[in-house]
Amino acid sequence: MKYITQYSEISCVDDSGNEIGKVTFPETEKGVFDIRHTEVSENMQGRGIASGLVRRAIAEICLRGGEVRASCSYAENYIRKHGLRPAVICHMVTSIDGKVTGDFLYSEKGIAVSEVYYEINRRIKGDAFACGRVTMESSFTNGFRPDLSEFEGAEIPKGDFIARKHGYYAVSFDTMGKVGWTDSLIHDDDEGYDNCHIIEVITENTPEKMLAYYRKIGVSYIFAGREEIDIKLALNKLYSAFGIKKLLLEGGSIINGAFLREGLVDGLSIVTAPIIARSGDKPLFEGSDMNEFQLLSSQVMENGAVWSMYGM
Known part of the structure; x- marks a missing residue:
């Protein structure tokens, strides 16, 4: 069909x-x-x-x-x-053999193609981008862990915390609320990410002292599940609470695979670098089942990159 x-x-x-x-x-x-x-x-x-x-x-x-x-x-x-949820476009840079992590990203050619990826990210910019905890930490916080001693025994109001409405959001899928943000906004040289308001998607197992910390610095958070994140529920909340209609899913491979297994990927935007990665590098989708997509367009870009768009 x-x-x-x-x-x-x-x-x-x-x-x-x-x-x-x-x-x-x-x-x-x-x-x-x-x-x-x-x-x-x-x-x-x-x-x-x-x-x-x-x-x-x-x-x-x-x-x-x-x-x-x-x-x-x-x-x-x-x-x-x-319910209603955002349209989800998985936007990633990959090697020819479909890997999304590894040394190939830091090679001269990989860096050049990554710049093409970021330019496309700015071009197709949605209402939000989403990543898993590991990607958020490596890209924006360098693994920072805040001192939570002042929040011991804090009593936190129940339910989600909507700190503010904003024009563009960074959505962090972070089961236990571990990402050590230092501000409610991302500050980045790339305008495709700069000034994004941060939303933490967490579970009910997140320590209350971390919730108190997020409240203090103005990071929004929503609960989506007791022990594991219910992605569908999270998307419903992102749509209803923040008005997010177009979400760019940007890795890593574990969260990409989780979205795909739940049938929550509506399209793919793949920027392929002309490089073969190492065999141990991680794939575009971890633990995925077979899924069919339709090729909508394919363009040869600068530095040998190929940008392919797929729909359901």
Whole structure:
């Protein structure tokens, strides 16, 4: 099967090119899109096509920064069951053999291609970017651990802490709340990351003294699970509490794989460096299952990089 997106319509066609399903979502007001009609051929019903169409319609609306409405009963029921979440684009730089960590990133060619990646990041900038704890620490905090002694025995209000609304966010998936931020904003030479308000996605097992610390420095946090992060719940909260509609997922391989296994990756933006990495380096998706994507575009960039965009 293949999905074809036009401005206000997504069609599903079989291998012979015959249409077997369709969803329409016209723009009824400026920036407001109404999912009005979903249909699937009678002989193809019960195969997940309708849910796939609605999911793709919601993602497409979010990528446009639009507001989702649903006047057809199937879409209403889908949203009631799954909620609304940002469209997730996994944006990564890889070697030819699909690795995302290792010495190849620090070679002369790897550094040059990484600059291409960052330029593309600025070009396709969404409402937020997201990384796992290890990536956040290596990229922004250098593993800093704050002194929490003043917060021993602190009593913290229950629930999420929304410190502020902002134009752009850095979302840290950090199960136990370990990332030692020193400010509520990221300060970086790259304008694609500078001035992002930090949101920690944590579990209920996060120590209260760390919550008190985050509150003191103005870092927002949301709870998503008791012991392990419920990614779907986290995305629902990021959408509803912060208005995040387009999220760039930027590694590492463990969190990328977790999103993919949950069916929460809507597209790929892959910048491939003309380098073969070492065999022990980590892959784009750790522990992934087989998933099919559609090639939307591919461009040869500077320094031998190839930028490929994939959709569901």
